[in-house]
Amino acid sequence: MDAMESLYQVVLDRKVSAQEGSYTGYLFQQGLDKILKKCAEECGEVIIAAKNGRKEDTIGEISDLLYHLTVLMANEGIAWEQVKAELQRRAQKQGNLKKFHQVDKDT
Numbered sequence: 448m449d450a451m452e453s454l455y456q457v458v459l460d461r462k463v464s465a466q467e468g469s470y471t472g473y474l475f476q477q478g479l480d481k482i483l484k485k486c487a488e489e490c491g492e493v494i495i496a497a498k499n500g501r502k503e504d505t506i507g508e509i510s511d512l513l514y515h516l517t518v519l520m521a522n523e524g525i526a527w528e529q530v531k532a533e534l535q536r537r538a539q540k541q542g543n544l545k546k547f548h549q550v551d552k553d554t
């Protein structure tokens with residue numbers, strides 16, 4: 448299981464069983480608007496860090512954003528498997544397109 452998948456599992460666990468002092472639990476309690484606000488806020492912070500050429504900060508902000516997107520997914524009942532499947536479908540489509548263009552060039 449990779450880091451994103453295990454984060455998703457922990458986040459999902461916080462959704463079903465409340466844990467004292469859990470920020471994730473707090474986000475679920477606040478609901479969709481708060482989660483979306485945090486996603487937007489973190490996205491802005493990624494942009495600022497990257498524009499300033501601060502690689503370490505950018506990594507931190509991307510991690511914050513991915514965490515909040517993970518909370519959003521769990522809140523909306525979207526499983527990691529579904530996102531992975533969509534990415535794989537796109538990669539496959541891209542691969543097929545490349546093969547198609549190659550055949551086109553070769554003929």
Ligand SMILES: N=c1c2ncn([C@@H]3O[C@H](COP(=O)(O)OP(=O)(O)OP(=O)(O)O)[C@@H](O)[C@H]3O)c2ncn1[C@@H]1O[C@H](COP(=O)(O)O)[C@@H](O)[C@H]1O
Binds near residue numbers: 461466470471510514
């Ligand atoms: N990956 C994260 C993670 N990334 C960022 N954050 C929190 O996200 C918040 C973002 O910081 P901000 O300053 O923007 O927000 P804030 O001022 O604290 O909060 P707001 O008042 O804005 O809501 C911080 O409190 C961070 O601790 C995270 N909180 C939890 N996790 C993981 O989520 C899992 C569950 O942890 P708990 O939330 O502690 O149950 C664990 O695996 C954690 O490692």
